[in-house]
Amino acid sequence: MAHYCGAGKYQCRVLTLAGFAGVPAIEGPLLPAAEQQLSDYIAAQKFRKPVVIGHSLAAFSA
Numbered sequence: 001m002a003h004y005c006g007a008g009k010y011q012c013r014v015l016t017l018a019g020f021a022g023v024p025a026i027e028g029p030l031l032p033a034a035e036q037q038l039s040d041y042i043a044a045q046k047f048r049k050p051v052v053i054g055h056s057l058a059a060f061s062a
Helices: 030-045 056-060
Strands: none
Touching: none
16 A cells, blocks of 8 residues: 555555454444544544545445
């Protein structure tokens, strides 16, 4: 992933949705929970201008 981050000018974070890639699933609707968790993560990290890119199902949240 580092080569996509602008030679150190930017930070890249790779997140995995619950229920995918070996991460346990959650109870209830996935997308509302994922959107809230992503919003909370961005706020906690104090990102100023985050760019969110989603692939496949995650694109709905992006």
